[in-house]
Amino acid sequence: MADGRERLLDSLDVALGAVDARYAAAYPGLGPTRQPVHTVYVPVDRYDAGTVLSWGAQARDTFSRYISGADDLAELIGVEPALARAVLPLVEAKLATEPIEDLRIDFEDGFPQSGIAPGARDADEDAHLVRAAEAFRSTPDPTPFSGIRVKCLEPAVRARAVRTLDMFIGELADDGCLPDGFVVTLPKVSAPEQVAAMVTVCEFLETTHGLTSPLRFEIQIETPQAVCGPDGTAQVAAMIHAAQGRCSGLHYGTYDYSAACGIAAEYQAMDHPVADHAKATMQVAAAGTGVHLSDGSTNRLPVGTADEVRAAWALHARLVDRSLRRGFYQGWDLHPAQLPTRYAATFAFYRRSFPSAAERIAAYSARTDSGFLDEPATARALTSFLHRGLGCGALTDAEVHEHAGITPDRLRALAGFGAQDGRFE
Template structure:
C-alpha cells in the first residue's frame, strides 16, 4: 500500500509541478519592506532641496495654530480623548523628524506646460529635471522613499516619458545605485502591453546607466480600462503579472478615474461607489503578489479660515481611517497641512487596536484560551498589523515585546514575510 501511495504522489508531483511553479512565481506573498503611509506629490517646478523641510515647517505651524491640545485633536479627528492624548505627541514628533515618508516629483499633471511653444517644451522640462534631480541627490536628509511620476506611454507623450526617466537617472545614479526606495510612477495605464513595454524601458535604463539593482515602478489605476478590459476581464490583474516582478505598487487615481466614469465633479471622492469598486478589484488582483496598494487623495485642502481648515481636516482624517479599515495602508497627500491628519488618523488606527492585537498574538503563542480562537491566517494578519504600526512610528519595539511577547524578528516570521528587512533583519 505504501509503495502505491508513493507512486501516486510521484504522479501528482509530475502532473502539478508546472502549476506549483507558476503559482509560486506569481504569488510570492507578503514583502517585508516597509510601506510608506503616504505619497506626497510635488510638481517638478516647485521642488527643491528645501521642500521636505518646508513642508514639515508648514505642517507644524498649521497644526500648532489650529489645534489647542489633545481634546481639540480628538474633536477634529473623531477619536477618543484618551487616544488623542497618546497620538498628539507622536504627531508632533513625526512632523519634526520625518514629515514626508514618500516623495514623488511630478512630471505629469503637476507640471504646467500651457503656453509653452512646442519646440520649447522639452527644453523647459529638461531644465527643471536637471535642477530637481540634483536637488534630490544633494538633500541632506532625504525621505525614506522617493521617485518620479512621468508622463504615460500614450503616443503623444511616450518619447517625453522615456526621455525624462533616462535623463533623471543619469543625474541621480551613483556608481550604479539609486536612492533607497526609489520608484517610477507610470500613470494612465490602459493595457497590460503598456506595462510590458515599461519592463523593456526599465531593462534599457538599467543597462544604459549600469544600475546594479532592478528599477521598479508603480502602476496608477486611474482609467476604467485598467479595471475592466474590452473582454470584460480585470486588466489590473494581468498588468501586475506583465510587470515581471517590477511592479512595486498600485496607486488609485481618484479624480481621473471618477471623471472617466462620468461622475460629476462635486461627487468625485475617495469614498464614491465607483472608487470602491475599482479599489476592491485592485485589492483582489494584488493579493498574494507582494504588490502594495495605495488609495488616492482628497482635493479638499485645509486652507482658509479656521473653520474651513478644521472641516477639511475632519474629512481627511475620516477618509484616511476609512482607507486603513479597508486594507489600503497608503494614500496621497497634496498639501503640507494634510500631514497632521494623515499621521493623527494613522497613529490612532494602530493604537486603537494595539492592545487587542498584541493580546491575541500572545494568547495564540502561549496556546491558552482567550476571547478569540485565531487561526494561523488571522495571526499573520495580526502580526502584519503590528509590523505596520512599528514601521510608521505608531508603536514601539518595547511596547510590542511587552504586550505581544514577541521580538520584531519573530513578529516577521508570524506575518509570513518572504524576506526579512526593516525591523525584521
C-alpha cells in the same frame, strides 16, 4: 499500500509541479519591507532641496495654530481623548523628524507647462529636470522612499516620458546605484501591453546606466479600462504579472478615474461607489503578489479660515481612517497641511486596535485562550498589523514585546516573513 501511496504522490508532483512553480512565482506574498503611509506629489517646478523641511515646517505651524491640545484633536478626528493624548506627541515628533515618508517629483499632471509654446516644452522640462535632480542629490533631509512620476506611454507623450526617465536616472545614478526606495510612477495605464513596454524601458535603462539593482515602478489605476478591459476582464490583474516582478505598487487615481466614469466634479471622491469598485478590483488582483496598494487623494485642502481648515482636516482624517479599515495602508497627500491629519488618523488606527491585536498574538503564540479562535491566516494578519504600526512609528518595539510577548524575529516569523536580525525593514 504505502508503496502505492508513494507512487500516487510522485504522479501528483509530476502533474502539478508546473502549476506549483507558476503559483509560487506569481504569488510570493508580502515581504517585510516597510510600506510608506503616504506619497507626497510635488510638481517638478516647485521642488527644491528644501522642500521636505519646508513641508514639515508648514505642517507644524498649521497644526499648532489650529489644534489647541489632545482633547481638541480627539474631537476633530473622532477618537477618545485618551487615544488622542497618546497620538498627539507622536504626530508632533513625526512632523519634526520625518514629515514626508515617500516623495514623488511630478512631471505629469502637476507639471502641465501651460503657456509654454509646444516647441519649447522639451527644453523647459529638461531644464527643470536637471535642476530637480541636483536638488534631489543635495537635499539635507532625504525621505525614506522617493521617485518620480513621468508622463504616460500613450503616443502623444511617450517619447517625452522615456526622455525624462532616461535623463533623470542619468543625472541621479551614482556608480550604477539609485537611492534606496527609489521608484517610478507610471500614470494612466490602460493595457497590460503598456506595462510590458515599461519593463522593456527599465531593461534599457539598467543597461544604459549600468544600474546594479532592478528598476521598479508603480502602476497608477486611473482609467476604467484598467479595471474592465474590452473583453470584460480585470486588466489590472494581468498588468501586475506583465511587470515581471518590477511592480511595487498599485495607486488609485481618484479624479481621473471618477471623471472618466462620468462622475460630476462635485461628487468625485475617494469614497464614491465607483472608487470602491475600482479599489476592490485592485485589492483582489494584488492579493498574494507582494504588490502594495495605495488609495488616492482628496482635493479638499486645509486652507482658508480656521473653520475651513478644520473642516478639511475632519474630512481628510475620516477618509484616511476609512482607507485603513479597508486594507489600503497608503494614500496620497497634496499639501503640507494634510500631513498632520494623515499621521493623526494613521497613528490612531494602529493604537486603537493595538491592545486587542497584541493580546490575541500573545495568546496565539502561547497557545492560550484569548476569546478568539485565531487560525494561522488571522495570526499573519494580526502580526502584519503590528509590523505596519512599527514601521510608521505608531508603535514601538518595547510596546510590542511587552504586550504581545514576542520578539521582532518571532513577529516576523508569525507574519510569514521569516526571522531576520534587527528591526523591521
